[in-house]
Amino acid sequence: MLTRRRFVGTAGATAAIAGASALALPTGPRRAHAQGRPFTFCSWGGALSAMEKEAFMDPAEKLFNVKVTNASPTAQAKIKAMVEANAVEWDLVDVGGRSIFIGRDQNFLEPIDYKIVANAKNLDKRWVHTHGVYTSTGATLIAWNDKAFPGDKGPQSWKDFWDVKNLPGPRGLYKLMYYNYEAAMLAAGVKESEMYPVTPEKAKQAIAKMAEIKPHVKVWWTAGAQPPQLLSSGELAACSVWSGRLFDALKEKAPIGFTWKDGIAWGNAWVVPKGTPHKDLAMKILNSALTDEAQTRLLGIGVYGPVLESAAKKATPEQAKQLIMYPDNLKHMMLLSDEQAGVYMSKYEEDWNKMLLA
Amino acid sequence: MLTATMRRHLISAALLAPVVGFLAVVFMLPLGVLLKLSFTAPAGPLSTYADILGGWLYTRVFWNTLVLAVMVTAITILAGYPTAHMLTRLKGLTLTLAVYGVLFPLWISVLIRTFAWILLLEKNGPINRLLVGAGILDAPAAFLFSNTGVAIGMVHVLLPYAILPIYANMLRVDARLLQASDGLGASPLATFRRVYLPLTMPGVAAGAVLVFLLALGFFITPALLGGANSMTVAMLIETLVNERLAWPLAGAASFLLLAAILVLLAVASRFVKLGAALEVR
Numbered sequence: 001m002l003t004r005r006r007f008v009g010t011a012g013a014t015a016a017i018a019g020a021s022a023l024a025l026p027t028g029p030r031r032a033h034a035q036g037r038p039f040t041f042c043s044w045g046g047a048l049s050a051m052e053k054e055a056f057m058d059p060a061e062k063l064f065n066v067k068v069t070n071a072s073p074t075a076q077a078k079i080k081a082m083v084e085a086n087a088v089e090w091d092l093v094d095v096g097g098r099s100i101f102i103g104r105d106q107n108f109l110e111p112i113d114y115k116i117v118a119n120a121k122n123l124d125k126r127w128v129h130t131h132g133v134y135t136s137t138g139a140t141l142i143a144w145n146d147k148a149f150p151g152d153k154g155p156q157s158w159k160d161f162w163d164v165k166n167l168p169g170p171r172g173l174y175k176l177m178y179y180n181y182e183a184a185m186l187a188a189g190v191k192e193s194e195m196y197p198v199t200p201e202k203a204k205q206a207i208a209k210m211a212e213i214k215p216h217v218k219v220w221w222t223a224g225a226q227p228p229q230l231l232s233s234g235e236l237a238a239c240s241v242w243s244g245r246l247f248d249a250l251k252e253k254a255p256i257g258f259t260w261k262d263g264i265a266w267g268n269a270w271v272v273p274k275g276t277p278h279k280d281l282a283m284k285i286l287n288s289a290l291t292d293e294a295q296t297r298l299l300g301i302g303v304y305g306p307v308l309e310s311a312a313k314k315a316t317p318e319q320a321k322q323l324i325m326y327p328d329n330l331k332h333m334m335l336l337s338d339e340q341a342g343v344y345m346s347k348y349e350e351d352w353n354k355m356l357l358a
Numbered sequence: 359m360l361t362a363t364m365r366r367h368l369i370s371a372a373l374l375a376p377v378v379g380f381l382a383v384v385f386m387l388p389l390g391v392l393l394k395l396s397f398t399a400p401a402g403p404l405s406t407y408a409d410i411l412g413g414w415l416y417t418r419v420f421w422n423t424l425v426l427a428v429m430v431t432a433i434t435i436l437a438g439y440p441t442a443h444m445l446t447r448l449k450g451l452t453l454t455l456a457v458y459g460v461l462f463p464l465w466i467s468v469l470i471r472t473f474a475w476i477l478l479l480e481k482n483g484p485i486n487r488l489l490v491g492a493g494i495l496d497a498p499a500a501f502l503f504s505n506t507g508v509a510i511g512m513v514h515v516l517l518p519y520a521i522l523p524i525y526a527n528m529l530r531v532d533a534r535l536l537q538a539s540d541g542l543g544a545s546p547l548a549t550f551r552r553v554y555l556p557l558t559m560p561g562v563a564a565g566a567v568l569v570f571l572l573a574l575g576f577f578i579t580p581a582l583l584g585g586a587n588s589m590t591v592a593m594l595i596e597t598l599v600n601e602r603l604a605w606p607l608a609g610a611a612s613f614l615l616l617a618a619i620l621v622l623l624a625v626a627s628r629f630v631k632l633g634a635a636l637e638v639r
Contacts, residue, residue: 357587
């Protein structure tokens, strides 16, 4: 998520809520307006958007003989506002995976039409849901500064990450509860199989575990650009980091080490806003992104990996080092449940913020 | 027959109409919708306001935001005042260069400037290397990820908003008044305290109000340069809007912030003439 800088989208999203709901009042349905615009795909921007354009959207333009507009940045609040105002401007959206389930529950997404998206049957079931499909994969990994911990001397698990006695140095973690619930539970010795479903007791346990490491967390990062920068400069000894950002920095020979162990794997989810005038085309393009051919294109670009295992298996040994779906890497990792993340993010975010401010 | 006064009022109304109409449609109407939205929580119309006013988290964040804004405003004015005074003494090319020096940062995205501060202020960054190298500090200081870092970043962004009104005010000060004070035997300090400072207070008040209002709504700088406890109301509202999709609660938080600002302005206007401060001559 190179530019998952939420704040960039915030002003827009907030304005969209106020603006869109204002428009909805006097004018009523505005669907006709949307029909005149080209098919629009919206994503996070940066390297992810560039990758999706090259691997999925440009080929789709030729395949279906249509014009695709690539927009950014994405925000689930904007989708909700557009749908409620009946002024849907995006037809296919790459959005945080939680939105698949929040959008299903709050009724602002179209159900995926699996008659058209037939290629989804080749994917691992965990990537396929009623209201969204993951089309590429990334992970939140443990990384460290090479001077603080030379070679593979860095934390090899979240337990190690919490162990500031044996592995001293300032830490960095993501600002929101996302990924941190999983990291804290792994650090507390809870297995992946016992982590979900989230209960009030488990949320409490995770936040209490977080309070343990909090005095050593110097940075609660918000933008994907921060961890590689802070690790390279030595400001932090160890930090959680998005894989796409990490590999981008490693291309520039950043002095950073990382491990797949205890990695938290996730995907880039595509959804279709309810009421889009291009619904069928959205489903067709989604289907075309899941072909072996389209998924294999991701290997050459080297930012986020394919979600399709048969494509991941074609990786050269060099490419495989950076692939989430590569069996040798995947076996060390857990898979984040965006459905459960949606639960803890809405129910326990307030307790999380209290822990941060205490 | 229209009297002259009536005609003047009519002309004023006609001249104001486009702006008033524009604001009514793009600002007041959405604001009204947002206000309505803030009363639509499932738990009852006033539950959102009760949640925020009664919750430890929200009151703490409001207090944080207020303290940060007051601190940043004070530093910005203290730094901006002498700068504005220097500007009044410059002429020609040096004045042009200095004015561009003040204005130029406004043309660079706040996001980029904030990232630049991370590079400058980090543990092994140029500022720390300079301070340690010159023997001023024994070990690198932790500027970042605390309210210190946030204050540095915010003061930088907000300085032009303080300097420009103060500078405009200072230009209007009649130099003969200072000479008269001097001629009547006042010390330079007394001239400053009893003549120059009171005459430039409207500019200071205008700058302070501008900076304070902008500081209350800051988002990017505290999000990137702040630590765990540098959470501002704007950051909280962002989470409510984007992450929790709790729009009624976000609406209530926005209106409470707006209410707090109006109360503060009302209180401030008892001490400084805000009307005069914002007057442009």
